[in-house]
Every structure is written in C-alpha cells, then in structure tokens.
Amino acid sequence: MAESQNLEYKESWRDEYLKWICGFANAQGGTIYIGVDDDGKVVGVKDIKKLMEDIPNKIQSGLGIVADVNKHTKGGKDYLEIKVKPCSFPVSYHGQFHYRSGSTKQQLTGIALSEFIMQKTGIRWEDVTVDDITVDDLDDESFKIFRREAVRKKRMTEAELNISNEELLQKLHLIKDGKLKRSAVLLFYNDPSVVQNGSFIKIGKFDEKGRVTYHHDLEESLLVNASKVIDLIYLMYLKAKISYEHDVRVEEYPFAREAIREAIYNAIAHNCYMYGAPIQIRIADDSIIISNSCILPDGWTVETLMEPHDSKPYNPDIANVFYRAGFIENWGQGIQKICDACEEIGADLPIYELRGNDLRIRFNALERALIDSSKIPNRQNGGISGGIDGGLAERILALIRSNDSMTVQEMSEVLDIPKRTIEREMKKFRSNGRIMREGGKRYGHWKIND
Numbered sequence: 001m002a003e004s005q006n007l008e009y010k011e012s013w014r015d016e017y018l019k020w021i022c023g024f025a026n027a028q029g030g031t032i033y034i035g036v037d038d039d040g041k042v043v044g045v046k047d048i049k050k051l052m053e054d055i056p057n058k059i060q061s062g063l064g065i066v067a068d069v070n071k072h073t074k075g076g077k078d079y080l081e082i083k084v085k086p087c088s089f090p091v092s093y094h095g096q097f098h099y100r101s102g103s104t105k106q107q108l109t110g111i112a113l114s115e116f117i118m119q120k121t122g123i124r125w126e127d128v129t130v131d132d133i134t135v136d137d138l139d140d141e142s143f144k145i146f147r148r149e150a151v152r153k154k155r156m157t158e159a160e161l162n163i164s165n166e167e168l169l170q171k172l173h174l175i176k177d178g179k180l181k182r183s184a185v186l187l188f189y190n191d192p193s194v195v196q197n198g199s200f201i202k203i204g205k206f207d208e209k210g211r212v213t214y215h216h217d218l219e220e221s222l223l224v225n226a227s228k229v230i231d232l233i234y235l236m237y238l239k240a241k242i243s244y245e246h247d248v249r250v251e252e253y254p255f256a257r258e259a260i261r262e263a264i265y266n267a268i269a270h271n272c273y274m275y276g277a278p279i280q281i282r283i284a285d286d287s288i289i290i291s292n293s294c295i296l297p298d299g300w301t302v303e304t305l306m307e308p309h310d311s312k313p314y315n316p317d318i319a320n321v322f323y324r325a326g327f328i329e330n331w332g333q334g335i336q337k338i339c340d341a342c343e344e345i346g347a348d349l350p351i352y353e354l355r356g357n358d359l360r361i362r363f364n365a366l367e368r369a370l371i372d373s374s375k376i377p378n379r380q381n382g383g384i385s386g387g388i389d390g391g392l393a394e395r396i397l398a399l400i401r402s403n404d405s406m407t408v409q410e411m412s413e414v415l416d417i418p419k420r421t422i423e424r425e426m427k428k429f430r431s432n433g434r435i436m437r438e439g440g441k442r443y444g445h446w447k448i449n450d
Contacts, residue, residue, distance in 0.1 A: 002040070003103045006030035011037050013051055013080075018062050019107075022093040023100035024084040025065055026108075026116070030100060035079030044077030051080060063091050090120045095276045109357055114295045117274070125274045126186075126315045129179035130195065135166045138180075138188040142223040143168070146188075146325050149227075153326025172321055183317040186273065187222045198276035201225050201268070205237050206284045214414050216402055217278075222268055222318065226327055228402065229281075230261050235391070235398040236414060237283045241369045254365035255288055259341035259350070263361050265327040266334050267292040269319045275357060286365045294359035302352040302359075305335055392417065396425055397448060400435065404445040 003009055006028060008020055013034050024030035035045030045051065048071060059067050059082075068083040090097060097108040097116065108116050117125065143165055150156040161168065169175050174184035186192045192199035199222075204215040216232060218225040240251035267279045267290055275293040282289040296304075297312045311332040313319035323330045329337065338361075339349050347366040352359065392415070399411055408426060412419040429435040436447050 003038070005100060005102055008032045008103075009036040009038055009040060010034050011043055012045060013055065015058065018058060018093050019096070019098045020100075020105055021059060021067060021082065021084050022063055022091050022096075023098040023105040025063065025067075025087045025091040026098060026120075027086065027100035029084050029086040031084070032082040033079060034082065035077065042074045042077050042079050045079055048078045048080065055080070055082065063093055065091055088120070090117055092274075113357075124315070125272075126181060126183040126317050127176065128182050129176055130182060130185050131179065133180055133185055133189060133194065135169065135180065138165065138184075139190040139221050139224065142188040142190075142221040145223045145227050146321065149325040149327070155324045155326050172324070173317055174321075181317065182273075183315060183321075187318060187321050190220050190224070192221060193219065196273050196276055198278050199273055200278045201229055201264075201281065202278040203229070203233065203237065203281045204283065206282060208285070218402075223321075223325065226265060226268055226322070226325075229264055230257070231398060232402055233260065233281070233283065235395045236402075239371055241371050252366075252369045254285075254347075254367075254369040255363050256341040256345050256347055256366075259338045259347075259363065260288060260290075262328070262334050262338045262341070263290050263350070263363075265322060267359075267361075269322040269328055270294065270314045272314060272357065277358075285370065288363045288365075289360055290363075291358050291360040293357050294354070295357065296354070296359075302354050305352050306339075306349075308332070308336075392421075392425060393429075396422065396429075397435075400446045400448055404447070406446075 006024070007030060008024075010017060010032060011034075017032065017034075020032055024032070034051070035043055035048075037043050052069060052071060056067070056069050059065060059069075065084075065087060067085070068081075070081040070083070072079055072081055097113055099106050099108050099116065121128070146168075147161045150161060151158055160171075163171070166175070169180070169184055169188075174181050174187070182195045185195045186199055189195075201218040202215065203218070205213045207213050216236075218229060218232075220228075234253065234257060238253055238255065240253050243250045243252070264279075264281065270292070271279055272293040272295050277293050279290070279292045282291075295314055300309075300312075309332045311319075311330050319328065319330070322328045328334055342349055342363070345366055346368075348364045351362045351364075353362070354360075395415055396411060399406055399414060406414075408422050409419060411417075411422050415422070426435070430437070433449055436449065437444055438447050439445060
C-alpha cells in the first residue's frame with residue numbers, strides 16, 4: 001500500500017519523526033510503520049525492545065499525547081506500528097505546529113497556524129481557562145500598578161476601580177465560567193510561566209563583536225514587567241551623552257524613550273505567547289532590536305504596519321488591560337507614536353522585519369548622541385558617561401530592584417564603575433537608612449526603604 005494522508009513508512013526510527021506524529025495528531029490521525037521501506041516492504045528494525053519503551057515516552061513527553069506502539073513480525077523481521085489518533089486540541093513539537101496534508105507534512109505558520117488554532121479550539125489562546133490558580137493567588141503589586149496607572153492616565157475612574165480584585169477582573173473580561181483566563185494569569189500572576197514557558201522579557205547588552213556583556217530576565221507578571229522594563233533599560237543599558245547649556249547639565253540618549261516604550265509595550269500586548277519564546281530586547285551602542293512572536297492579521301505585511309491601519313490586537317484581553325493602564329493606544333496609532341517620537345529627536349524611523357513568526361523592530365541610534373569612547377573618563381575617574389553625578393545612585397537602586405541579591409562586584413561589572421566607588425555609594429545608602437542588608441553576606445539580600 002502506498003503512502004497516503006493517513007499512512008507513512010520509515011525504514012528506521014529517528015526522533016525527528018515526532019514531527020510526523022504531531023502532523024497526524026493535528027490532522028485526521030494516521031499510522032507510521034517503522035522498519036518498512038517506501039514501497040511498503042518490511043526490512044526490519046533493530047533494538048525493537050528498546051524502541052517499544054523509548055518511543056511511547058518520547059511521544060508523551062515531547063507532544064503531550066498518547067499513541068499506540070505495536071510490534072509486528074513478517075517474514076521473520078520485526079517492525080513497529082505507531083497508531084496516532086486525531087486530537088481535538090492543537091499539538092506542538094518544541095513550539096512548532098505540524099500538520100499532515102496529503103502524503104506530506106507541513107509546519108503551520110502565520111495565518112495558517114492562526115486559522116488552525118481557531119478551528120481546533122473555537123477560542124483564542126488567551127481565552128483558555130486555568131484550573132489551579134484563583135484570584136487570591138494573584139499578585140497584589142500587579143493590581144496596584146494597574147489601578148494607579150489607569151487613574152493616572154484617566155482611562156478609568158477611581159469609582160470604577162474601587163471594587164474587589166475579582167470584580168475588576170470580571171469587568172476586564174478576564175474570568176470565564178468562574179475561572180481565570182490565561183490572559184488574567186499572564187497579566188496579574190507573579191510567575192506567568194505556569195501558563196506558558198517563555199512568558200518573560202529577555203534583555204541583553206551586546207558589545208561591538210556581538211558578545212553578551214550582561215543581561216536581565218524579567219519573569220514577573222506582564223504588568224510588573226511593563227512597569228520596570230523602560231527604567232531598567234535607560235538606567236542600566238544606555239549611556240546619555242552629557243553636555244552643558246548655560247551651566248545646565250543636559251543628557252541626550254541615542255534612542256527616543258517614548259518610541260522604545262511604545263515598541264516594547266506593543267510587543268508585550270501583541271506577543272503570540274503560545275510559541276513559548278520570550279520577548280527579546282537586544283541592545284548595542286548603535287541599535288536596539290525588539291522582537292516578539294507574531295501572527296499578523298490576514299493580508300497584513302510589515303508595510304501595512306507603517307501605514308495608517310485599524311487596531312486588530314492578537315490578544316484582545318491583554319491589549320484591553322494595557323490600554324486601560326495607559327500603556328498602549330487602541331486605535332492602531334502606536335506605530336505612528338513611535339515614528340513621531342523618533343522624528344522629534346531627529347532619529348531615523350524604525351525598521352520592521354518579519355522573520356518566520358518573529359516580528360523585529362530595529363531602532364538605529366541617533367549619531368549625535370553616541371559617545372566617543374576615547375573621550376569617556378577612565379574607570380579611575382568616574383566610569384560611565386557623566387561620572388558619579390550622572391545618576392549613579394539611581395542606577396544602583398534600579399539594579400537592586402531588579403535583583404536584590406546582586407553583589408557589589410556584580411554591580412561594578414554591570415555599571416562599568418570601580419568596585420570601591422560602588423562600595424562608597426552603598427556605604428552612604430546604609431548610613432542614611434535608604435537600604436539595608438537582610439540575611440548573611442553569602443545568602444542575604446538588599447532591602448530598599450522607600
């Protein structure tokens with residue numbers, strides 16, 4: 001019998017055939033024979049006893065499904081039959097969705113993947129409910145941030161927000177059938193990875209040779225991450241060029257803060273979280289690249305993004321919360337804001353690029369704000385641009401907020417400041433009670449007294 005929609009022959013087993021099993025599960029089901037050539041002739045398979053144990057385990061751990069694995073013998077030669085049933089839910093292999101069409105396997109991407117997910121579930125990924133997390137398990141800080149920002153940006157009134165957390169979630173359409181949606185957990189739970197691995201922001205500083213010099217992973221709720229990420233980047237990752245106008249100190253950064261802010265918030269709100277890949281922010285002296293997993297609306301291209309367009313969020317619930325918190329717009333004006341902010345400082349417009357399922361936006365640095373490294377004071381004379389009066393205290397505090405167990409040596413390496421200079425600043429903090437050390441020197445952590 002020839003290979004068909006539901007039939008595949010393989011002479012020997014390779015782990016990559018889990019993709020074929022994934023394809024059958026996502027389509028009409030099917031059977032893979034191991035130890036059979038393309039003409040349907042049994043050639044036999046070695047170590048069949050071991051394969052009988054390994055293959056079912058690999059199917060379950062790699063795909064999250066169960067398949068029947070049966071041993072057969074013909075002409076004195078053993079071969080395996082792997083019977084795969086069609087699944088009512090989408091099945092992925094290492095974040096990839098495969099589909100059996102005719103006698104070929106296809107990897108679903110873009111619109112095809114979006115349509116497949118919708119057909120399989122009838123609902124969006126963010127709408128699926130979570131069984132083992134309740135409103136009481138959610139993060140108080142996340143709710144404080146949302147209420148504070150919603151009032152500050154005048155997107156909601158104090159009266160509208162003066163309700164219980166559960167009532168607020170219901171108002172935001174984040175509860176269904178008495179259970180929290182995935183979107184609610186991503187937004188308000190302190191460990192979103194329980195919903196999907198990779199639900200965090202990865203920031204890295206790269207040198208001129210493309211090597212990572214230091215990095216941060218922001219792994220808290222989407223709202224907490226959003227409240228931290230911009231300050232962290234501008235305090236820890238970027239250097240301002242210092243000049244003086246009539247004895248007034250002027251700092252100029254090479255990237256428009258509002259543009260970077262809008263781009264990152266758009267990435268968080270519109271990220272396709274089911275891929276399990278973090279939002280990545282790659283920072284170099286001459287550029288910032290922000291990338292997130294993405295499924296563009298039907299018919300859209302990167303050119304569409306740069307033109308006037310309607311708002312069509314991939315995650316409507318998450319986007320609504322970010323809008324209510326004043327983080328993003330809801331009229332498709334976010335990219336226009338990004339371009340306006342770049343033009344305001346005289347920087348180039350950003351460049352959008354779609355690579356597979358990754359949407360990347362690149363900002364090129366404003367050349368006049370780049371610092372000539374030959375003119376930067378050396379480490380003995382104050383370190384990074386502007387010296388100690390360039391906000392070192394705030395940079396140290398930001399580092400502690402991002403990682404309260406960071407050592408003085410690590411602070412010195414991240415900030416490119418001599419260790420003894422950091423120690424002097426820390427001594428001032430401790431003497432005036434701004435920070436204190438809890439626990440021992442090896443396993444303790446810093447506490448900021450605001």
